[in-house]
Amino acid sequence: MRRRQPPFSSHCPSESPTVNPTQPAVAAPERIVIATRESRLALWQAEHVKARLEALYPACEVVLLGMTTRGDQILDRPLAKIGGKGLFVKELETALLDRRADIAVHSMKDVPMEMGEEFALVTISEREVPLDAFVSNKYDSLDDMPPGAVVGTSSLRRESQLHANYPTLAVTSLRGNLDTRLRKLDEGQYDAIILAAAGLTRLGLSERIRGTLASEVSLPAAGQGALGIEALSDRPEVAAWMAPLNDIDTSACVRAERAVARALAGSCEVPLGAYAVVENDGLWLRGFVARPDGSEIVRAERRGALVEAESLGKALADELRAGGAAEILASL
Numbered sequence: 503m504r505r506r507q508p509p510f511s512s513h514c515p516s517e518s519p520t521v522n523p524t525q526p527a528v529a530a531p532e533r534i535v536i537a538t539r540e541s542r543l544a545l546w547q548a549e550h551v552k553a554r555l556e557a558l559y560p561a562c563e564v565v566l567l568g569m570t571t572r573g574d575q576i577l578d579r580p581l582a583k584i585g586g587k588g589l590f591v592k593e594l595e596t597a598l599l600d601r602r603a604d605i606a607v608h609s610m611k612d613v614p615m616e617m618g619e620e621f622a623l624v625t626i627s628e629r630e631v632p633l634d635a636f637v638s639n640k641y642d643s644l645d646d647m648p649p650g651a652v653v654g655t656s657s658l659r660r661e662s663q664l665h666a667n668y669p670t671l672a673v674t675s676l677r678g679n680l681d682t683r684l685r686k687l688d689e690g691q692y693d694a695i696i697l698a699a700a701g702l703t704r705l706g707l708s709e710r711i712r713g714t715l716a717s718e719v720s721l722p723a724a725g726q727g728a729l730g731i732e733a734l735s736d737r738p739e740v741a742a743w744m745a746p747l748n749d750i751d752t753s754a755c756v757r758a759e760r761a762v763a764r765a766l767a768g769s770c771e772v773p774l775g776a777y778a779v780v781e782n783d784g785l786w787l788r789g790f791v792a793r794p795d796g797s798e799i800v801r802a803e804r805r806g807a808l809v810e811a812e813s814l815g816k817a818l819a820d821e822l823r824a825g826g827a828a829e830i831l832a833s834l
């Protein structure tokens with residue numbers, strides 16, 4: 503059986519949980535509004551949370567509030583150049599502040615490492631396949647691709663690892679939502695593309711996955727494959743309503759991964775990956791920092807207890823810095 507844990511506050515991990523089990527239970531919700539982006543993936547995720555909330559609270563009306571973010575509008579430039587992940591959450595956070603919505607549902611990978619004090623990640627739900635997927639109409643795997651074949655990716659993390667592991671391939675930038683990226687592949691602009699397996703699976707497109715990339719080939723991004731729910735920090739009743747959706751193992755993994763990314767990158771875009779799994783009741787955390795061209799990759803790994811996820815992440819970041827990541831970061 504899975505253990506559940508009370509919600510936590512992302513920006514202040516040592517703070518005691520918002521919900522004290524000895525306090526009287528919060529009344530069941532009557533209406534919950536979910537702020538969501540309007541890409542097919544975001545809507546699937548919001549519908550997924552909606553269905554889980556309806557099952558938990560049969561008398562509650564759950565509605566979606568669809569919104570377009572700056573990140574969805576600006577599609578012609580790499581994310582790293584237009585301000586990064588924050589572009590995908592700001593509009594949703596404004597809806598929370600205005601009380602037009604109670605929660606926002608996010609792909610944890612898209613949530614900035616630093617959040618404003620007024621916001622909290624109240625739950626992280628059980629994660630799906632966290633790995634990257636190889637998608638192609640021509641080749642079975644990266645190993646099958648001839649020199650000069652073109653691989654499209656949307657992140658410095660994937661790009662740097664491809665350069666390092668497959669130096670003869672041509673790696674180019676690919677942006678847009680999942681459907682757009684697949685269309686560009688089908689039109690022949692790329693010989694293959696790399697996408698998160700979780701997104702494809704959620705949209706019923708798992709038949710497009712020719713193979714998943716082992717974590718040794720493409721270490722995932724912090725939070726990849728996990729869904730998070732954000733709410734205002736000063737609404738403990740919302741945190742209490744969401745608490746049953748929290749998965750303690752995924753939460754620990756994602757908190758450890760985000761601690762690595764936070765300590766190394768802050769809000770800037772850096773080629774880095776962080777990936778944790780639960781093994782023998784403990785965390786096994788791995789991370790890397792690379793030069794964008796893949797000419798240098800610094801890797802480290804560490805094991806620790808679930809309860810020290812954040813400090814494990816910080817320690818791994820320190821180890822990466824000491825191992826050469828500091829020079830790479832300084833040069834970016």
Ligand SMILES: NCc1[nH]cc(CCC(=O)O)c1CC(=O)O
Pocket residue numbers: 609610611612696697698699700701702725726727728729
């Ligand atoms: N950056 C966009 C994004 N945000 C979350 C996912 C996939 C689902 C997930 O990781 O939870 C994707 C697509 C991708 O990277 O291929």
